[in-house]
Amino acid sequence: MALSLLESEAPDLSRDGLNTQGVYIYRPANAKPNKPQNERPPKRRKVESDGQEKQEEKSQGAQARPFVPLLNGEESASSVDLRYNAYQRLWSKQEAKIQEVLEDVDSKILEEVSSFVKESSAQIYDGCIPSALVTVGSNVSSLGRLVTRLNERLITSGEGGVVVLESGDAPNIKTTLKNIIRAAVTNTEGNDGYQSFLTDREGPRLLAYDLDLLGDYVQRKGVTKLVLAFRDSEAFDPNLLTDLLSLLSSWLDRIPFTLLFGISTSVELFEGRLPRSSVALLRGQYFELHEASNCVDRIYERLQADPDGEFWLGRSITGVLFERTSDYFYTPEAFCRTVKYAYMSHFFANPLAVLFSKDSASAGLPHGKLCQAVRNLPSFRALCEDLVEDGHSKQVRNLLENDEYLFQECLKYLETGQKQMRNIFEAVKSTHTFLKHLNLSKKIGVSDISILALSGELHNSQIVNDILNTMKTLDSEGLKGLLATVPENLADSPQVREIQRDFEALLEAYPNSKPLQSGYDNRNSVAKVTVVQQRVQVTKSKAKQPKQNVEYTQILDRFHATLGAYFAETLVGPQDLYLYEVFLLDMRYPLKDTVAPRPRFAIERALSSPFDYLISTSDTPENRLSAKQPVTAILYQLYLESGAIVNAHDLWSAFYAVFESDQGDECDERVIMALFYRALSELKALGVVKNSRKKVDHIAKTSWAGL
């Protein structure tokens, strides 16, 4: 009887009743009625088992793609699939590259640290705890990677394992010890293993924070290295750390601890926070990790400048990426995820991305909509205009009218565009090597050059000019080196080959002389100082050149001209390429807001000009304060005009006046009061007002718009 009563009540509760619960498992509102609603635990089980059965069915069927059809929903399913596959193919390739770079970056320090762990022991260090101090600087995440890989090594070699301790795990000594023990045991035994380890033992049951447990575990498993990694060692309470260290050192004869401290500041500061007695317990070595920016630069180079690249990020996205890295200490992982997000957004939202798919040509897609989209591209228009100017109006007509033709042309243009992009990045890379080779500047990284290249400015930039000018003054040894670094497709060109041949012939002709000097080299010019009419005149004149140098200078001149031409030809602006919209993503905005939001700005904007968000249907889109706005927005705007403390009564009357001037006598004071309550409570929840004790019924302002 009572049961049926409850059941009839249940549907009403399903919305509101669950909403007051702190945490609950979602069940759809239209759940099947035959399932009893009120028996919660059994119900959950049922849903769970149901889900699993059906999941098996589903895994046999076709997996639904996460992409949605674009082009107003008229994109065909196969095209959506192609797009998704293209994304997966492209990104998995890039991801592998990123992993390679990351592993490569860490490998050296990993070797160092693991050899330290292997060799150090308490015996060597006179009973002190062996400890590795690792300064990570801004590269916070690298320690995590390091520790994970160290752990893998130790486990596979059966020597022990790594326990990572974060400051959050260590509120007090008991919990810390408990966490250490549990983590150490579960690391190898798993969670069940830990439970059975706790319970299945002889003798009196030990408490979970008793280091005897760990000693026992070490003995049973024959652990020789137990590394305890303090990830954010500065955040630990120094007193707790002191206690912990003395405790650990007293157990050192039974448990082979090795400590690993991640330090973000400096070793001196870290040491300064601990009492000398604790510091005396430690002895070890100091390691330094690379800065994040270095790593990020390498990743970027791999992603963009690899010779098999298909898709590129444009100038503004690159700007966003590196701005974040330098400003906010982006970790390399976060950097990669941002890149990933950029890739995702391109393939998710750009219907043209289907052209990346290798089988888009053979798939026999209906091209109609796609071609229409292509025809609307700015770069397609530029293409048509160029063609018309060159007198190929027939071809343009074909492009505009024949879908099939256009589609084939698109694939062609895509290929040439991609090729040109690859050339650009090859030029970028060689610019970078030239810079290094010519000792011009060590600070300029690939990313800086890429930004210039992606905006089409590299060709006229200082960097390229410097390279060309310095190159002219090279001696023959220098030129030899430079020629060796020339990019492949330039080295293959007939001019360069000829230069190379002549240069080698010249060197053979004069095998014994010193390196050949360039005619432009300042060392060959002689400065004459003469005094003419009490004025000092400096005149430079070329010293008489030996014949071989003159010949060498000619070669240099030729090479200079070739290189200049190469830069001019290769370094076009990517935005000038036809169909660049397909293979280049350069929209700053969705990406920037997604990874670096400005929530405060958004809220301030929503409140101070609500109709930016609420597309107004009324014909008065004025910004004047009126009762038509959301109530909190009204109150917020009144609040903005107030001083540091606000009289609540006056605020209320002003709020009321807004309604009264709008609605005249029709407005109901109590309703407006209720709205005032709502608005005020929301302002409080936003944290812009707080209670003020200065005066009765006053509230204090805590936020100034725009700051």
Place this chain on the structure above:
Amino acid sequence: MKRKQPDSGSEDEYRPVSTPKRQRTTANGIMNNNLNGNGSPEASPTKRTPRKSNAATPAALKESGLKTPTQRAKAKALFTTTKSTTVSTPTRARNADRSAKKKSARLLLEQDDEEVWDGAYRLAEEILEDENDAPATTADGNKEVKESVEASTEPTEKSAQTPKRRAGRPKGARNKRSPTPEGELPPHERYFFQNRAGPTHTSNNTLNKVSLLTHEEYFDTLARYTDPCKREKEFLLDLHHRSFPQWDFEFDQGFNICLYGFGSKRRLLQSFADWLHQKHSPASPSIVIVNGHTPNISIRSIFATIATAVLGADLPSKLGSQPVEVLELLQSVLKSRPSQEPITVLINSIDAPPLRRAVNQALLSRLAATPMIRLLATTDTPNFLLMWDINFRDQYNFVFHDCTTFAAFDAEFDIVEEVHGLLGRKGRRIGGKEGVGFVLKSLPENAQNLYRLLLTELITMLDDGHNSDDEDGGQGQGENNAHNETGIEFRMLYQKATEEFVASSEMMFRTLLKEFHDHQMITSRIDASGMEILGVPLSREEMEGVLEDLVLS
């Protein structure tokens, strides 16, 4: 307040000379709103009802607001002429002059207080130089009163001599010293301007005359209100709905999602859950919804619920008391089941006070970093990013979306309670009379009797007008709060309870009281002599109502 008038008066006249910034200020209509916000109640201090005073001013001001700059320029010219030409009513003018001089002298003496207003300072000097026999009176109590009276009349007289200006300027505008005199101050300047030293300049109005809302009234009246932006809000919500597939894709690619922007996002989350459920229909993913605003919510319970969602019947009977233990259990289970469908966790208001602490955020971020856990969190505050350092951000792996909804936070927090807390008028229990009655019904008879006893005692005390001795300083709070101070001493109530056979031992008595305390039905405080005083957070009428119900039932 008192020294304000000469400031603003002089400020007006001197602006064009001393602060050229002024020229571009008033055109943007902010003036009007200033007046709505602050000026008008000051301008008409005699008026009792806010309704009237405000009805008149904004309308008048809206017309004049735009014209002010030109009038300012003129005003300067007019001011010089009044000085140089002979005045029509010499006595009145002399009176005005004298008053101005007094105030100027005072201003000069106290100049360091208000250095910002050097325009006023300069004017003061000028007035004093005019006639050198300045009566340098410092302010004593009497004079202040007098001056303040004069101050309000003085500018009127001045403007009476210049009728043109009078016509153009509404009455309130002159007297106000707006806290934002420069409409276009850059934000940092505005901050320093508004936080400068010196007395605060707000009116002394209090809300005593306004009857505040109770819970019942709040909900009753709100039901009568129709939102003018309803359609727009629906449209906005619809726009957000369109990004559901995108969010799903982001989940799929291993990102977690954070929604920010103004407005409650509960409904949005609910419909996202519906959508997810429908989209993956045959094998719907497990979705766990968390309401961050729920008081007393614990991270452990969140983790435990997720573990339940994963394990179902296989959930071990003992989960461990530490949240970390539950989390690790969860992680190891997820690791050991590669075929497990991902679990979606939707957290409403991850920046709500119960979840805000760094410890909780650290745990949640570890949850978010678990593979197979998809986390979507919403935030309400503008500065939520400050909760997370680079480590947390890395673990959360959020992508952010602006989801401004403008929806009201009805479910998130108790609006009436919040406002009363903000205004320092706490003490009205959630639920009021009905709430207490509801709780009482579920309690045993003994408890009901004890509460009846307590109420009877309190009402008798109120009737005696015997507002207990320890009531201190609550006078300014008005009659609303007076009864809160009324309370009965713990021992006394115990004695009465034993007399009535409600409680036989102190232990039992305390148990009963604890029940009340848990439901916030009683208040308790220690008075000056160290005695525990028990009270009830209800108004007298409510107390009587509850008592009536108790006796009748």
